[in-house]
Amino acid sequence: MEFKKQLKQLKKALASHPTKPQPTTPPKDSKSYAVCICRDSKGEFKTLYPTQLEALQQANLLLQTKGFKLKTYPCPDTLGWHLTKS
């Protein structure tokens, strides 16, 4: 019954270490995790840009690289911006 003895010691060791309180500070990079429920006409989740400037920069990039003419509009679900084709 050596295993049971070791298990008992392990449990004792774990019990003697109080669980540390979880850090309450939110992640600094939280804006990059912003999501919303908006979907495009294909049913895919739309990209959420935290600022209109970033949405405009992406719109410009797509215009130059792919010829897509996109407009920015504020997300109706959360804080952020989306691109739309029309």
Ligand SMILES: [Zn+2]
């Ligand atoms: Zn949205």
